[in-house]
Amino acid sequence: MSGKPKLHYFNGRGRMESIRWLLAAAGVEFEECFLEKKDDLTKLQKDGSLLFQQVPMVEIDGMKMVQTRAILNYIAAKYNLCGKDLKERALIDMYVEGIIDLNELLMMYVFQPADKKEQHFATLVDKATNRYFPVFEKVLKDHGQDFLVGNGFSRADVQLLETLLMAEECKPDILAKFPLLQSFKARISNIPTIKKFLQPGSQRKPPTQEKDVPKVMKIFH
Amino acid sequence: MAGKPKLHYTKGRGKMESIRWLLAAAGVEFEEQFIETKEDLEKLRNDGVLMFQQVPMVEIDGMKMVQTRAILNYIAAKYNLCGKDLKERAWIDMYVEGTTDLMGMIMVLPFQPADAKEKNLALIIERATTRYFPVYEKALKDHGHDYLVGNKLSWADIHLLEAILMTEECKPDVLSAFPLLQAFKGRISNIPTIKKFLQPGSQRKPPTDEKCIAVVRKIFNI
Numbered sequence: 001m002s003g004k005p006k007l008h009y010f011n012g013r014g015r016m017e018s019i020r021w022l023l024a025a026a027g028v029e030f031e032e033c034f035l036e037k038k039d040d041l042t043k044l045q046k047d048g049s050l051l052f053q054q055v056p057m058v059e060i061d062g063m064k065m066v067q068t069r070a071i072l073n074y075i076a077a078k079y080n081l082c083g084k085d086l087k088e089r090a091l092i093d094m095y096v097e098g099i100i101d102l103n104e105l106l107m108m109y110v111f112q113p114a115d116k117k118e119q120h121f122a123t124l125v126d127k128a129t130n131r132y133f134p135v136f137e138k139v140l141k142d143h144g145q146d147f148l149v150g151n152g153f154s155r156a157d158v159q160l161l162e163t164l165l166m167a168e169e170c171k172p173d174i175l176a177k178f179p180l181l182q183s184f185k186a187r188i189s190n191i192p193t194i195k196k197f198l199q200p201g202s203q204r205k206p207p208t209q210e211k212d213v214p215k216v217m218k219i220f221h
Numbered sequence: 222m223a224g225k226p227k228l229h230y231t232k233g234r235g236k237m238e239s240i241r242w243l244l245a246a247a248g249v250e251f252e253e254q255f256i257e258t259k260e261d262l263e264k265l266r267n268d269g270v271l272m273f274q275q276v277p278m279v280e281i282d283g284m285k286m287v288q289t290r291a292i293l294n295y296i297a298a299k300y301n302l303c304g305k306d307l308k309e310r311a312w313i314d315m316y317v318e319g320t321t322d323l324m325g326m327i328m329v330l331p332f333q334p335a336d337a338k339e340k341n342l343a344l345i346i347e348r349a350t351t352r353y354f355p356v357y358e359k360a361l362k363d364h365g366h367d368y369l370v371g372n373k374l375s376w377a378d379i380h381l382l383e384a385i386l387m388t389e390e391c392k393p394d395v396l397s398a399f400p401l402l403q404a405f406k407g408r409i410s411n412i413p414t415i416k417k418f419l420q421p422g423s424q425r426k427p428p429t430d431e432k433c434i435a436v437v438r439k440i441f442n443i
Contacts, residue, residue, distance in 0.1 A: 052319050052352055063311060069290065070314035077307055086298055090284060093291035098273045131273055 005030040005060040013205045015068045016056045024197035025158045026079035076155040088150045095156040099163050102132045106166045140180040161188045226251040226281040233433040234426045236289045237277045245418035246379045247300035297376040309371045316377040320384040323353045331429045349388045361401040382409045
């Protein structure tokens, strides 16, 4: 082990946020190196540090890992957050991929041009409340357990909490019809490592504001 | 085990094609049920067999699996195509995500408006030849092995072959600057299960044509 993982990204949520969540939930301390202007990204590209010229990039265990899902898979496997066998893993993967799809919609909202925002918001709320949340509400109802899969804490629980909170930032009463998701949210938020991550001063990033969008676009375009 | 896996999708490549490739490469026989109309999709939805109301869906080992990556992960793990340890798995995942990004660009090309097609095709070729292929060429050069990771066939090799062939359909000489990828292509194509899949009459699907586009637009409202 060569010290703490080091995250390379801009100082905002984007695609790195799920990685921050998972590391934090696993109780792993990490460092961050923020890209502030295009030159910072160009330098990393020229150094040969970015396999496909893109961030997120995470220096971890002697590797310079890229590709969000690859990084998440590695962390989850290393810290035993992927279930106990292939079938639990399958269920966790299905849940996580669904939640990531919703997460994408939430993430993209702030980047929509003004004339598309309202439609995007409507789609987002519709998908959240008709396609995704009902699935997880039913999962929790059917088995009556505290965690989504295998009666054990997994990356699916972490990913779902992250996304529930993001959805509430978009529409505060979005969980109104989902009592089990509400209690899930409270329960998982109380896990010590996660509770710590949810406190002010942690490495959790605030929602990207409209005013920050031009700066982000400048780095990546 | 409840018989052969059963794939639910339209009769075209789309997101199911990588799953067909992986099953075929692993020597697993599978059945397919094609969605031909909007009603077929609605029926699956009403039957409650699509977790997020979407396809691909694969019935396998008593599960109705959805989400392309979840399905691919399961098949790869079950048939020992994910490397021997966490680190090999990490490299395989990174490589596969890269080829997924490249194939994703090619997959949506037929559905784009005519004026965007030319520009996007140029971007695909640029990305293929300056961002993606150089990575795999270098990986093969650095270790000199036949396979991308751990000196053994993995999901990454199968996925890269699929991506190479798809990109060559866009531009036949796209591998001209990549001698090791050319050799890799020859080598992996000759693996018996893959060779069989590449022959006419297999369950491999042809490139998306106008007819397929029309059907997909109708079924999925795009």
